[in-house]
Amino acid sequence: MATYSTNQFKPGLKIILDADPYNIVENEMVKPGKGQAFNRVRVRNLRTGRVIERTFKSGDSVEAADIVEAEMQYLYSDGEAWHFMNQSTFEQIQASHAVVGDAGQWLKGQELCSVMLWNGEPIGVTPPNFVILKITRTDPGMRGDTATGGTKPATMETGAVVKVPLFIEEGSLLRIDTRTGEYASRAKEE
């Protein structure tokens, strides 16, 4: 079992707490002049995203989390699981709805995603920063209205709903920033 001592703590280090994998967000030494030193850390649960604060006695050790991020291509969803293929080993893995989470709304197939693996099992999926999707449903466009800055909801081919400018037509291809879920620009047919 690999372990890290508190003096190796730094942001980005992956550790196990209460049988869950965590990422260290912030590490701070608390050292009274007369007394024991502590490491106060803020850690993010890599499964739930929740951030908590913990203190360790300086010098204590904690189990290291075997976390790797692999570039994988999203293949398809069979309704039960989402299937991905590792781009370097061509190995295929399945991820549950819970693991894919919100990332799923941007995926239609072929996208290169970053999949976080804990002991070889997927625990999180990050879609590409930008995806191009077609609008399947939105209110009729208001031609010429490019200046008022108003928006309307548009449903994409994956089911995601994105706010788009009023002039955008049903059937258009859009470039969407998955980090914010916002419309970035119109896109051309490839």
Place this chain on the structure above:
Amino acid sequence: MSTRLEQKKNSPLAGLRLPSSSPRPDWRPSADLATLRRRAGLLGDLRGYFAQTGAMEVETPLITPYGSTDPALTSFTVPGVQGNTGFLQTSPEYAMKRLIAAGSGDIYQICHAFRREAHSPLHQEEFSLLEWYRVGLDHHGLMDDVMGLLNVIGFPLAVEKASYAALCLAATGLDPHLAPTAALADLARSRGALFDQASQQDRVLLLDWFLGCAIMPSLPQDRAFLIYDFPVEQCAYARVRPGIPAVAERFELVVGEVELANGFHEVTLASEQRARHLGENARRQALGLPMQAIDEALLAALQAGLPACAGVALGLDRLLMLLLDEREIRRVIAFPSQTGV
């Protein structure tokens, strides 16, 4: 190519010369000159205060024959010229008490102290201390003296006195003197402390956690606090005042989570002082740390008669950080320590 390398290897200066490809070391001070001028001004103000209040400036050796027995401190060792081991002082406390026993009266010292600890924005292994002693004062008298000194140097914040118990009660709902150890451990756990079984029964360690991770983070940052009357487990070399509860006559000056000074109404009884060192060594043993020989000269001085006195050590670099609103200790000292880089 290889012959040139070999020539270098054989040169008497090989190993002393930096390879031409390595970056030039940054020779410039890490503090700007305006800060260093302010630092010089502060030293002048401090000396002025002590001249006015009748304390004598003293100097004592930085290399001492005894390391600190305090389990929280790790001394640097230096090889002595006669094969003995010397220790760089963690504070000038032992030597200054011997001067007071010799009849010096009030004394102060501005010196460097060395503690082998990880660097942080608040700590360098070598740092500047102002340590002073007042004969005949207790810790409350010395706290008033600290306030007088802060006033003279233009300390920017209001200073408030508060007992350890009152602050602990406000921050945690627990009385640090009377709460059972299990209650302390439960509260620490509920606030995210991940301690093993032994640590959860270690009252000293739990109280350190209370001060550093519960009480200090709860303090408003717009003023300084003089926290006084510590739990007896944190007595260090302060007198214990009997009573229910008994308390250690010790204080700390803190601003938010930054500790600026530590003061004691000093133990003057040699047997009591020896018991403190033995206790610290016992704790060292329990923690798997090397024990430290006890400074018998200090105990002999107490035996000869140390007048009742109170002493305090104040971190000058941190004080300057506060005066200049700097966030990193290296911004207020000419050159940062090198070995921990």
